[in-house]
Amino acid sequence: MNNSIVWTIAGSDCTGGAGIQADCKTLHNLGVQACTVITAVTAQNSSGVLEINSVSSEVLASQLNALAQELPAQVIKIGLLTNIQQVEQIADMLAFYKGNWQQSPVVVYDPVAIASSGDHLTEEDILVAIKTKLLPLVDVLTPNNKEMQNLSGVYAFSWQCLERAAQALLDLGVGSVVIKGGHIDIDTSCCVDYCTDGEHHYWLSSKRISNTQDHGTGCTYASALSACLAQGYLLRDAVTIAKAYINQGLTRTQQYKGQYGAVWQGN
Ligand code: PLP
Numbered sequence: 001m002n003n004s005i006v007w008t009i010a011g012s013d014c015t016g017g018a019g020i021q022a023d024c025k026t027l028h029n030l031g032v033q034a035c036t037v038i039t040a041v042t043a044q045n046s047s048g049v050l051e052i053n054s055v056s057s058e059v060l061a062s063q064l065n066a067l068a069q070e071l072p073a074q075v076i077k078i079g080l081l082t083n084i085q086q087v088e089q090i091a092d093m094l095a096f097y098k099g100n101w102q103q104s105p106v107v108v109y110d111p112v113a114i115a116s117s118g119d120h121l122t123e124e125d126i127l128v129a130i131k132t133k134l135l136p137l138v139d140v141l142t143p144n145n146k147e148m149q150n151l152s153g154v155y156a157f158s159w160q161c162l163e164r165a166a167q168a169l170l171d172l173g174v175g176s177v178v179i180k181g182g183h184i185d186i187d188t189s190c191c192v193d194y195c196t197d198g199e200h201h202y203w204l205s206s207k208r209i210s211n212t213q214d215h216g217t218g219c220t221y222a223s224a225l226s227a228c229l230a231q232g233y234l235l236r237d238a239v240t241i242a243k244a245y246i247n248q249g250l251t252r253t254q255q256y257k258g259q260y261g262a263v264w265q266g267n
Contacts, residue, residue: 004032004230010079011040018216023223025263030227037063049119054082076105077226080112084129091133109138110222111147116215136173142222145183162194170198209250221246
């Protein structure tokens with residue numbers, strides 16, 4: 001463990017497979033300190049999301065303030081925000097931290113909207129607030145296929161579509177985009193991620209690992225990326241390590257029937 005701190009602002013998943021629980025396990029595994037700001041408490045299992053309880057703006061603010069006083073972060077990783085109020089509140093706080101902290105935090109946003117069960121986790125009208133208020137403050141955006149479509153309006157019919165989608169997201173003000181290929185089926189034999197800051201472009205391809213146990217892969221990938229960025233890795237190296245980490249999780253957890261989620265917890 002080194003002195004790097006990552007805040008994860010995200011929802012709780014009681015199964016431990018996704019959300020803030022997956023984030024904490026990943027951040028800890030990769031040697032950084034995880035501080036948590038819980039946005040919602042979800043009740044879910046393999047049959048779906050049973051309940052979502054968003055925390056109030058007061059509870060959100062008091063968690064953020066407590067951390068800001070003593071534990072400013074190198075990286076702030078954002079996952080589930082359930083409603084417009086939370087998006088606006090987090091955007092306001094990020095703008096403040098970026099302008100006032102001695103070292104401006106790197107903001108990684110994993111724009112979680114739908115659980116792996118297919119159930120919606122956010123209110124439907126949240127997209128405009130995300131695009132106009134939050135994205136301009138985001139350094140690295142990590143959408144999966146569906147999230148990329150929702151935010152950019154571009155569908156993944158070909159590899160060129162990913163480049164077009166990423167450009168549309170850069171045009172909304174994000175610093176860099178990492179499109180996670182796990183749910184993109186242009187080529188079903190491999191999993192291809194695309195990373196760009198508008199100037200540099202990286203394609204990361206690996207053999208597709210068939211594992212039905214993919215709950216939490218998006219959270220785990222974005223957390224691994226955040227852990228590496230907090231330790232000073234360049235984005236291109238951070239995505240490489242994050243992809244290796246998630247591939248290791250998907251490969252190893254295949255053998256463990258009882259485990260829920262893709263974070264590898266063994267040795
Ligand atoms: N955050 C929470 C609280 C969740 O419950 C989920 C999925 O169920 C996610 C995020 C997203 O999970 P994934 O990493 O599978 O996209």
